[in-house]
Amino acid sequence: MDSSTYLDMELLRFTTAGSVDDGKSTLIGRLLFDSKAIFQDQLEAIERASIKKGEEHVNLALLTDGLRAEREQGITIDVAYRYFHTPKRKFIIADTPGHIQYTRNMVTGASTANAAVILVDARHGVIEQTIRHAYIASLLRIPHVIVCVNKMDLVAFAEDTFNRIQKQFMDFSANLDIQDVRFIPISALLGDNVVDRSKNMDWYQGPTLMYLLENLYISNDNNLLDARFPVQYVIRPQVTEYHDYRGYAGRVASGTFKVGDKVKVLPSGFSSTIKQIDFGKESIESASAPQSVTMVLEDDLDLSRGGMIIPIENGINQSQDIDVMICWLSEKPMVLGGKYALKHTTNDLRCLIKEVKYKVNINTLEKDYDDKSIGLNDIACISLRTTKPLFFDAYRKNRITGSLIVIDEATNITVGAGMIQ
């Protein structure tokens, strides 16, 4: 490999969701194997392990099941991250287990993904778990959804089976907010349409899965319009050379900032101008999401961690009362009227759970206005009151300034993932 081609690669993060036994591990094993991300010693190790367990074939699932309990029980417990690259892109797979009790892992994997690969078993078609996976992809605003109809070899590579599943999916997903959805008929076991084009399905003219992953257009997925810079840390070198230096370190959440831009700082509301943008030891002219930089302003203002820099002409929502779609991640049920710690951008505050508006049945997507009990893996629309005003965008406009986590103050465990309405 030539070093310059590698430097031109883009990063694509995707999540894989499927139910038990629909061949997800085989598909990931195939992607890793065909892109040469599996090494000889890894393959030998799983060959040894497969023989020890008395299995007939090399079990590619052993590659992804990293913990002893997972190997012993033959299930995946946690989100596992996998890496591979082709000459065009580097890929990060958030591999999430499919069983019902692990919705929280799927939400975790989906939160940073550009794309979701949802597996459907061609023999079973769209089932409840498919609906749940698609709903979570839409709720978490994953920009691209790829539905792989797997095990086509077991339905004689029949075009009408594929078409029927595609129609089933489109029918229910019409109610969901998915921006871009594609369908591919595959056989992960035999490799059809994964990396190489299938010789068994001439009727399918679309791209293979690998081609699609390599070519999805992702540069527009970030919010390019509303510039947001949550302040993470204030840099004040205690040396004579930089005596008056006061830099605001952070990662651009969305949009672009340029030297000379007129900006407003929150929460004070004062305005200033960007004097300098530093990246390491160099100064740069502009910074865009997702760059980590340090900003220096013309004026000495009261601004610290938890604050935000935004363009002067561009407004942001501000409120102590917010409506949130919450996914509950803890075995301990949510307490209505309870107080929790809350993290939003670089802000730490507290909140009170005021009201449960409705709960979503994630298998039928119906709203339930009567059931107010929120437990593990439930998704609901709730109202919160925060201890101080939050500066936010709706999650559907901005995944960074629109997301929050809720933390149990007694155990410090993250118990809720919230998307601001």
Place this chain on the structure above:
Amino acid sequence: MKRFSINHLRELESESMFVIREVAAQFENPVMLFSGGKDSIVMFHLARKAFAPARVPFPLMHIDTGHNFQETIDFRDWLVEESGVQLVVRYVQDSIDKGRVVEETGYNASRNKLQTVTLLDGIEELKFDCAMGGGRRDEEKARAKERFFSHRDEFGQWDPKNQRPELWNLFNGKKNMGEHFRVFPISNWTEMDVWQYILMENIAIPNLYFSHEREVFVRDGVLYAKTPFMQLKDSEQPEKRIVRFRTIGDATCTGAVESYASSIEEIIREVAATRVTERGSRADDKRSEAAMEDRKIEGYF
């Protein structure tokens, strides 16, 4: 709207800088673990970038097994002087002398596992509430399930089945007294990313990574350097070969590879063509299928 895109190395770089700054903001007394290997060198480079023009606001800690390659120690001392960072060193030998651990015996004796006790004692003694490490998820399958922010109980243990969910870029570093965190800023990097980044940023690394002549011997299919820390069997005949190291750890468990790669570009070409993982030459991982998981649960790096 003008299209903006950055390459994957710049995106990983920004992600890691964000994580390191979160550590500085969320913890009172963090420390960065430094082994002298390429991953910790890259992590420290990212930390310097994250806080420039100020100095890195936390010290480095080296857990010294006493079985190091001299080149690693020389490089460490040079980097500390060049950057002005504060370095603390804790010695496995001290843990042995105090009776906290017992040295392994036999031909495959290694201090690798003993490091965990020295590390946990160091964290407790110096009251660090967060230790950053250069672990990567692509290194080993137990690491693939590790969080960026990994909670450790008052015994320093990792509970892999009960990890905190980690969503978006919201890192929860809340903890009770006596507990601490392990944070892995370069979780999402692969071995190739690390080498490409070293090339792109022109980062200095120890000479051990480049091709050189060295006295080595073969044991269990792995090439080991002849050092005073390794007891040779009668059948093992040291000989001079042209080698380099893909990873740098304790001399007793780090294997060499035969190689003529003498520049970063050549190393990258070699890594791209190789069919064995970098930890394939690490005896510490070969002890059992769950060797890494077991050590991590106890509090290993």
